[in-house]
Structure formats: structure tokens, C-alpha cells
Amino acid sequence: MKVTELTKQYDGKTVVDSVSFEIPKGKVLSLIGPNGAGKSTVMGIISRLIARDAGLVDFEGQDISRWKSKELSKRLAILTQSNQIQMKLTVRELVAFGRFPYSGGRITAEDEAIIDQAITYMELDEMQDRFIDELSGGQRQRAMIAMVIAQDTEFVLLDEPTNNLDIYHATNMMKIVRRLCDELGKTVILVLHEINYAAFYSDYICAFADGKIAKFGTVKEVMTRQTLSQIYKVDFEIMEIEGKPLSIYY
Amino acid sequence: MILSIWSLFIGVIDVDLSGLLSGNLEQLEIFLISRLPRLLAILCTGVGMSVAGLIMQQLCMNKFVSPTTGATISSAQFGILLALLFMPNSTLWGRALFAFAAAILGTWIFVWFIQRIQFKDVVMVPLVGIMFGNVIGGITNYLAYQFDMTQALSSWLVGHFSLVVRGRFELVYLAVPLVILAFVFANHFNIVGMGKDFSRNLGVPYNLVLFAGLSIAAMITASVVVVVGSISYIGLIVPNVVAMFKGDRIRGTLVDTALFGAVFVLVCDMIARTVIAPYELPIELIVGIIGSILFVGLLFYRLRHGRKAVRLGAAHAGGCAAPIAQAERGDGV
Ligand SMILES: Nc1ncnc2c1ncn2[C@@H]1O[C@H](COP(=O)(O)OP(=O)(O)OP(=O)(O)O)[C@@H](O)[C@H]1O
Ligand SMILES: [Mg+2]
Numbered sequence: 001m002k003v004t005e006l007t008k009q010y011d012g013k014t015v016v017d018s019v020s021f022e023i024p025k026g027k028v029l030s031l032i033g034p035n036g037a038g039k040s041t042v043m044g045i046i047s048r049l050i051a052r053d054a055g056l057v058d059f060e061g062q063d064i065s066r067w068k069s070k071e072l073s074k075r076l077a078i079l080t081q082s083n084q085i086q087m088k089l090t091v092r093e094l095v096a097f098g099r100f101p102y103s104g105g106r107i108t109a110e111d112e113a114i115i116d117q118a119i120t121y122m123e124l125d126e127m128q129d130r131f132i133d134e135l136s137g138g139q140r141q142r143a144m145i146a147m148v149i150a151q152d153t154e155f156v157l158l159d160e161p162t163n164n165l166d167i168y169h170a171t172n173m174m175k176i177v178r179r180l181c182d183e184l185g186k187t188v189i190l191v192l193h194e195i196n197y198a199a200f201y202s203d204y205i206c207a208f209a210d211g212k213i214a215k216f217g218t219v220k221e222v223m224t225r226q227t228l229s230q231i232y233k234v235d236f237e238i239m240e241i242e243g244k245p246l247s248i249y250y
Numbered sequence: 251m252i253l254s255i256w257s258l259f260i261g262v263i264d265v266d267l268s269g270l271l272s273g274n275l276e277q278l279e280i281f282l283i284s285r286l287p288r289l290l291a292i293l294c295t296g297v298g299m300s301v302a303g304l305i306m307q308q309l310c311m312n313k314f315v316s317p318t319t320g321a322t323i324s325s326a327q328f329g330i331l332l333a334l335l336f337m338p339n340s341t342l343w344g345r346a347l348f349a350f351a352a353a354i355l356g357t358w359i360f361v362w363f364i365q366r367i368q369f370k371d372v373v374m375v376p377l378v379g380i381m382f383g384n385v386i387g388g389i390t391n392y393l394a395y396q397f398d399m400t401q402a403l404s405s406w407l408v409g410h411f412s413l414v415v416r417g418r419f420e421l422v423y424l425a426v427p428l429v430i431l432a433f434v435f436a437n438h439f440n441i442v443g444m445g446k447d448f449s450r451n452l453g454v455p456y457n458l459v460l461f462a463g464l465s466i467a468a469m470i471t472a473s474v475v476v477v478v479g480s481i482s483y484i485g486l487i488v489p490n491v492v493a494m495f496k497g498d499r500i501r502g503t504l505v506d507t508a509l510f511g512a513v514f515v516l517v518c519d520m521i522a523r524t525v526i527a528p529y530e531l532p533i534e535l536i537v538g539i540i541g542s543i544l545f546v547g548l549l550f551y552r553l554r555h556g557r558k559a560v561r562l563g564a565a566h567a568g569g570c571a572a573p574i575a576q577a578e579r580g581d582g583v
Contacts, residue, residue: 086311151451
């Protein structure tokens with residue numbers, strides 16, 4: 001997937017300013033940056049949820065807007081930042097909707113197996129028959145992620161998936177992302193605020209500031225004291241653990 | 251589910267029995283011409299109105315939207331008035347066409363409006379719907395008065411089954427295919443009910459399904475209004491009660507909703523016919539009374555169970571019970 005000169009304005013204010021980058025296939029890419037930097041907007045545009053004002057989004061040789069919606073939903077799945085689903089559905093019923101692009105309403109035995117697997121990935125087995133409107137915020141978030149996993153697409157876009165999750169489940173989430181990439185060959189694009197998760201679990205990082213790309217590169221290239229303190233306007237220290245750069249900020 | 255079928259079966263037998271008893275001198279032939287169409291009309295009304303309500307609630311993401319609180323019924327009545335005005339000799343099909351168009355248009359305008367103005371409070375949506383419905387109802391009444399049509403229109407304002415006799419199966423023809431259509435697209439409605447981004451992600455065209463679904467709901471409602479008249483409450487109560495026990499997955503609840511709706515109207519109709527026998531009360535009256543009792547029961551149930559339900563119930567007790575009673579009056583005038 002290749003993005004060229006992407007621009008988006010809201011009420012005359014440019015929130016994404018000619019952003020260009022290429023998403024490396026079969027890798028984990030994390031988008032980081034301060035609140036309002038335009039990360040979610042970029043995610044929305046490249047997943048055809050938000051209309052752009054200018055620029056190109058090339059997905060597998062064809063512009064994203066020219067893809068048939070149903071075909072695209074088998075290739076690319078997105079979890080948006082805010083999901084207030086008010087419906088009385090069980091976790092399993094929700095996850096089953098991830099299979100909709102493939103089998104419509106009729107869940108096949110193969111679908112059931114994939115649903116089971118997604119539920120197990122997110123450790124939701126015990127609560128799969130509970131109603132999502134009676135779960136905690138983090139549990140609901142995990143159910144939503146399970147649905148996206150059940151959609152079984154080559155491209156998986158997750159906007160702040162670790163939102164609401166405790167340290168155990170957030171770490172588990174990141175390990176799953178790694179597995180989706182390493183074992184199943186998927187391309188995963190994440191928005192993360194926990195820079196150290198981004199550093200530890202992703203291959204590439206794209207740092208946004210004020211609607212522009214401040215830095216795009218491998219983890220090592222982006223995780224420098226200078227870049228990070230410039231983006232976040234906070235003092236940073238970079239350390240190395242298991243050969244990976246981790247940051248301390250204060 | 252089995253219970254529903256069973257109670258439906260009981261209901262049918264009961265009606266047959268009461269039909270036979272009340273007309274024990276009549277012959278089987280008359281029973282067939284008069285009771286059977288009536289029974290079918292009752293079942294279709296119950297099924298149709300509750301399914302229409304279910305679809306509207308899902309698509310609008312609001313438990314308090316229904317054909318009554320979404321201006322659908324009053325729009326259909328407006329359509330009938332237009333048909334009576336412009337084509338005084340129109341057949342039932344002609345009037346149905348007008349009612350369809352008006353109901354669809356009215357519902358679309360309402361939904362467009364509530365999507366434009368993102369209401370913070372869920373109770374605001376049905377309030378606006380009731381207001382909108384009353385405005386349309388007012389125009390209808392004014393026009394009817396101006397053109398001396400009040401008498402002719404009155405039979406569509408208060409629903410009753412006493413006119414449904416002599417082999418009038420129109421409602422069945424109209425409502426059954428639409429309900430089947432609703433069942434086919436149940437999953438689509440569910441997904442659209444979870445929001446724009448959610449449905450885009452799954453490759454479901456949001457606007458298309460939204461408008462198609464609303465049109466189906468509006469057409470079901472309009473066909474009931476054309477044949478039977480206005481029957482409120484069912485579209486609000488039935489889906490809510492069923493969702494309380496069965497959840498919100500339409501594929502799973504549609505059948506239950508339809509059956510419960512049918513049983514509900516059947517019971518109401520039996521009461522309507524027995525209370526002041528040999529005369530008959532308009533079904534609308536009985537549905538209104540039983541509906542409001544159930545509604546209050548629903549409120550108390552929600553108050554007692556769960557944090558979320560409390561908030562919902564509380565908001566609703568203050569803001570919603572009164573307007574619905576008002577809508578009832580509005581429809582009955
Ligand atoms: N629908 C909208 N209408 C108007 N402005 C918007 C809209 N959506 C986003 N914006 C603005 O666009 C800018 C970028 O928003 P975006 O959601 O992309 O930020 P973000 O990087 O995802 O931030 P966060 O880390 O808080 O999620 C913000 O200034 C926001 O106010
Ligand atoms: Mg964001």
C-alpha cells in the first residue's frame with residue numbers, strides 16, 4: 001500500500017498535510033505522535049472510512065476508493081478508536097460478524113473454527129456468551145479486536161488497540177500482533193501512544209506531528225532522543241533492552 | 251420459541267372457539283369468510299408492526315424509535331388523505347400506494363433530521379419524532395376538516411379490525427413479502443445498526459441499507475394503516491420486551507418478535523371483542539391500555555436490573571412516558 005500527498009482539511013484547517021509513505025508488506029508499522037496529530041485521520045483515509053481532499057491511496061495497484069467495498073473488506077480490516085456499540089449482542093455474535101464479508105449471514109463450519117480461534121487469541125473463551133453491553137471497557141475492546149482478527153484480512157489496521165487494556169492484556173495484544181505478522185504474514189498498522197510497545201513490537205515507526213510526518217523509519221531510526229523530544233516536547237532518555245531501544249520520559 | 255408457537259396455537263384455537271361461540275348460529279361458511287380474514291389480518295398486523303419497530307430501532311440505534319415515535323404512522327395517514335382528496339374513487343391499492351410513498355418519505359425525513367442533529371440524549375429522538383408526527387397529524391386533520399373528509403378519514407385514525415371481513419386478504423399480500431424481505435436482510439440491518447464505520451469495515455453499504463431498511467419498515471407500517479388503521483405501541487413494546495430476553499441479534503430475535511407481536515395483538519383483539527360483547531371496542535384502545543401497562547412494567551424491570559438499565563430507565567421515566575401517552579391521544583383524536 002502506498003500513500004501519496006495525502007491531504008485532509010476540516011473547516012479550512014489542514015489536519016493531514018501532504019503525507020506520503022509506503023506501508024511495508026508483511027511488517028508491523030506503528031503510528032505515533034501527540035493527540036490531534038492526524039494519526040486516526042490517516043488511518044481512516046487509508047481504510048476508506050474518511051474521504052480525503054487530495055492525494056492518492058494505492059492499494060494493491062488500485063486506488064482505495066475504486067475497490068468494491070465487499071472485496072476490500074476481505075483484504076483490509078480496521079478497528080476504529082471509538083466504538084460505542086450499544087447493542088445487546090454476545091461476544092461470540094459480535095466476533096461472528098467478522099465473517100460477514102465471506103459468508104453473509106450463514107456461518108459455515110470453517111467460519112466457526114476461525115471465530116473460535118479469534119476468541120481464544122483474545123482470551124475471551126469464558127465470556128463468549130456474555131452480552132457485550134455488560135462487559136468492562138477493556139473486555140469490550142478485546143471483543144472488538146477479536147472480531148477484526150476473525151475478519152482474517154491481509155491488512156489489519158488497529159487504532160489504539162491497547163486503549164483500556166491492563167498491562168497483561170495490552171502486552172498479550174502486542175504479542176498477538178506480532179504473531180499475526182510473523183505466523184500469518186499479515187501487515188499490521190497500529191496507532192499507539194505507548195512508545196515502548198511500538199519500539200518493542202513493531203518493525204517500522206511513523207511519527208506524526210501537526211498533520212505531517214516527522215519521521216518514518218525502522219524502530220532504531222525513529223527511537224532517538226532528538227526525534228522523540230522534538231515530537232512530544234518532553235525530555236527523553238533512550239536505553240537498550242534485548243537489543244531494542246526503549247525510552248524513558250519525564 | 252416453542253412457547254411462542256404454543257401460545258400462538260392456543261391463541262388461534264381460542265379465537266376460533268370464541269368466533270364459533272359468538273356466532274354459534276352462523277354457518278361454517280361465514281366463519282371462513284369473516285373470521286379467517288380477520289385472524290390473518292390480526293396476525294399480520296402484530297407481525298408487521300413489531301417487525302417494523304424492530305428494524306427502525308436497530309437502524310436508528312435507539313430503543314425508543316418506532317412507527318409511532320418515528321412519524322411513520324402519521325405520514326401514512328397523510329398519504330391516505332391525499333389519496334382520498336385527489337383520487338376519491340381510488341381502490342385500496344391506490345390508497346396503499348399513496349400511503350407507502352408518504353410513509354417512506356416521512357420516515358426518511360425524520361431519520362435524515364435526527365442524523366443531522368446528533369442528539370446527546372436518546373430520549374430526544376422519539377420526542378422529536380412525536381412532535382414531527384403531530385405536525386403531520388395536524389396538517390392531515392386540518393386538510394380533512396377543510397375538505398370535509400374528517401368522517402372518511404376517521405376509520406384510518408383509530409385502528410380496528412371490524413371492517414376486515416369478506417375475504418379481504420390484501421394485508422396478507424402486502425405485509426408477508428415485506429416481512430420475509432426483512433428477514434433476508436436481518437444481518438445487514440444489524441450491522442448498519444452498529445454504526446457507519448462498523449458497516450463500512452464489513453463492506454456493507456451504510457446509506458443504502460439504512461434507507462432500504464427504513465423503506466421496508468415504512469411500507470409494512472403503511473400497509474397495516476391502510477387496511478386496519480393506526481395501531482401504536484406494538485412497534486415500541488414488542489421489540490423491547492423480546493430484546494430484554496433474547497438480545498439484539500436480529501436473526502435470532504426476528505421470529506420471536508414477530509410471534510410475540512402476533513400473540514399480543516391477538517390477545518388484545520380478544521379482549522376488545524369480549525369486554526362489551528356483543529359490541530366491539532377499537533383494538534387501538536386495548537393495545538393502548540395493555541401497552542402502557544407493559545411499558546410501565548418494562549420501566550420497573552429496567553430500574554431493578556443493572557446499572558446501565560437504571561440510567562436508561564430513569565431518563566425514560568421522566569421524558570418518555572408522558573409524550574407517548576400524548577402521542578396516544580394525538581392518534582386517537
Ligand atoms: N470530524 C472532524 N471534524 C473536525 N475536525 C476533526 C474531525 N476529526 C478530527 N478532527 C481534527 O483533526 C485533527 C486530527 O485528528 P485525529 O483524530 O487524526 O488525531 P489523532 O492523531 O488520532 O489524535 P489522538 O491521539 O488524540 O487520537 C484534530 O485536530 C481534530 O480536532
Ligand atoms: Mg486518534
